[in-house]
Amino acid sequence: MRRLFRYIISIVLFLSSLGVxxxxxxxxxxxxxxxxxxxxxxxxxxxxxxxxxxxxxxxVLIPSPFGYNLKAVAVEPHKNNRYIIISHGVTENKxxxxxxxxxxxxxxxxxxxxxxxxHGESGGKTTSxxxxxxxxxxxxxxxxxxxxxPDIQIxxxxxxxxxxxxxxxAGMLEDGADFYIADCPFSDFKEQLAYRLKAEMKLxxxxxxxxxxxxxRMREKYSIADVSPISVIENIKKPILFIHSEKDDFIxxxxxxxxxEKKKGPKKLYLAVNGIHAQSFNENREDYEKVxxxxxxxxxxxxxxxxx
Numbered sequence: 001m002r003r004l005f006r007y008i009i010s011i012v013l014f015l016s017s018l019g020v021x022x023x024x025x026x027x028x029x030x031x032x033x034x035x036x037x038x039x040x041x042x043x044x045x046x047x048x049x050x051x052x053x054x055x056x057x058x059x060v061l062i063p064s065p066f067g068y069n070l071k072a073v074a075v076e077p078h079k080n081n082r083y084i085i086i087s088h089g090v091t092e093n094k095x096x097x098x099x100x101x102x103x104x105x106x107x108x109x110x111x112x113x114x115x116x117x118x119h120g121e122s123g124g125k126t127t128s129x130x131x132x133x134x135x136x137x138x139x140x141x142x143x144x145x146x147x148x149x150p151d152i153q154i155x156x157x158x159x160x161x162x163x164x165x166x167x168x169x170a171g172m173l174e175d176g177a178d179f180y181i182a183d184c185p186f187s188d189f190k191e192q193l194a195y196r197l198k199a200e201m202k203l204x205x206x207x208x209x210x211x212x213x214x215x216x217r218m219r220e221k222y223s224i225a226d227v228s229p230i231s232v233i234e235n236i237k238k239p240i241l242f243i244h245s246e247k248d249d250f251i252x253x254x255x256x257x258x259x260x261e262k263k264k265g266p267k268k269l270y271l272a273v274n275g276i277h278a279q280s281f282n283e284n285r286e287d288y289e290k291v292x293x294x295x296x297x298x299x300x301x302x303x304x305x306x307x308x
Contacts, residue, residue, distance in 0.1 A: 019215030022208065027126040027220065031091045031119060038095050044282070046099040055105075062114070062143045064136050068123025072114035072140060077105060081152045084109045085140055085177075089160030089278055090127060093120030099281060100157050103289060107296065109155070114140055116162070129189055130165040130229070131222045137169040141176050155300070157181040160251065160278050164189075164229050167240075167259070171232025179300050180236070181292070183243040184278055187255040189227035195252065233259050239266035239299035241291070243280050250277035266299050 041047035056076055061069040073094065084104040086097035097113040104111055116133050117124025124132075137156075145152055154177040158166035163185030170180060186192040193212075194205035213224045240263055244256035253271055260269040270291040275283030 016215075018208065019211045022212035023215045023219055026129070026212070026216065029090060029127055032093075034093055034095070034120060037093055041095055041098065046282070047095065052098060060143070062139055064117065064122075064124065064139055066117070066124065066132060066135070068117065070114055070117070070123075070136055070139060071121035072112055072143075074110070074112050074144075075101060075105065076110040078108055078110050080108065080110070081148050082109045083112060083144060083148070083152060084155045084157055085112045085114075085137075085144070087114075087137060087156060087158035087162030087166050088116065088119070089162050090116075090129065091119075092159075095120075096159075100159070103281075103292065104155075104157070107293075112140060112144060116165075126220060127161075128220060128222065129161055129227050130168045131227050133161070133165040134169040134173060137165055138173050138176070141169075145176075153178050153300075155179045155181065157183065158185065159183045160185065164227070167229035167233060167236070168227070170238070171229065171235040175236050175238050177238060179238055179295075180240045181243065181295070182240055182256070182259070183280060184245065184248055184251055185229060185242075185256060185259065186251045187228075187230040187258045190224045192251060192255070193224065196250075199249075230259055230262055233263050236263065237265050239268070239295070241268045241270065241295040243270045243272065243288070243291070245272045245275045245277065245280045245283070247275065248277045268295050268298070 038047070042049060058074050060072050060074060062072055064070050071094070084101070086100050088094060088097050094113040094115050101111040101113055115122035117136055118127050141154065144154065156166045156177045158164070158181070160183070163182040166180055167182060167185060170177065190209065193209060197205050197208060209224065217223050242256045242260045244253040246253055256269065260267055268291070272280035272284040272287065281288045
């Protein structure tokens with residue numbers, strides 16, 4: 001009996017250690033240094049600091065419903081009410097959003113770039129891969145609508161986790177923007193974690209994910225199953241452009257294809273030939289811009305013309 005008791009205790013301790021380890025990996029995923037992101041974007045030519053500093057802009061702190069502030073920058077060179085919000089990926093910050101911002105500034109949009117919770121200059125202690133981030137995105141959208149009034153036109157561009165966050169916001173909370181661009185999103189967090197466990201650690205998801213999920217629910221008050229863009233995609237009525245690199249081996253392009261297939265109403269899919277994860281713009285810039293123009297012309301500008 002004593003031996004059995006020690007055996008049970010050993011299993012409990014092992015599972016507890018495993019649960020804490022995996023949830024720590026999720027909650028406190030190692031971020032890229034802010035200076036590294038800045039230098040990378042400058043050296044690649046995607047960020048011209050002199051040009052960026054010359055743009056009319058204002059820095060704002062937007063309260064999150066979870067008690068911290070979100071650092072945002074509103075860039076407003078155009079005297080109109082057309083805005084794009086850029087939602088960056090995990091481990092990045094708002095400086096990574098500038099390349100997308102510039103694309104839309106060139107097309108007559110103003111922009112809001114911001115740091116997710118626990119990233120850049122925003123508050124927040126943990127990352128939740130879209131679960132809590134979707135409420136922060138709602139705070140950004142609500143702030144912008146309150147600032148600019150009911151006649152505002154809003155698009156949201158998201159990359160990777162930022163794209164999943166955007167879909168969760170639109171599908172679970174409110175279809176609150178006029179159009180969406182989802183660049184390399186995951187369709188289901190559980191499926192994504194299972195794939196990464198197998199690819200990186202050769203571990204069976206059926207054994208480890210239930211333990212991680214139990215500890216995540218205890219520590220962060222949500223379940224892995226709650227982070228599932230594909231479960232809410234049918235709720236989104238506004239147009240979505242899905243973008244993914246065919247060679248992405250971190251988040252597989254089949255995830256964007258699955259989202260595209262399940263999305264009802266106006267939609268478009270672009271699979272980039274070059275680049276791996278989150279590199280569709282960097283490695284296919286001309287085609288990327290072309291598909292953005294086609295999407296805007298088909299689903300955004302044409303709707304504006306009809307409403308006038």
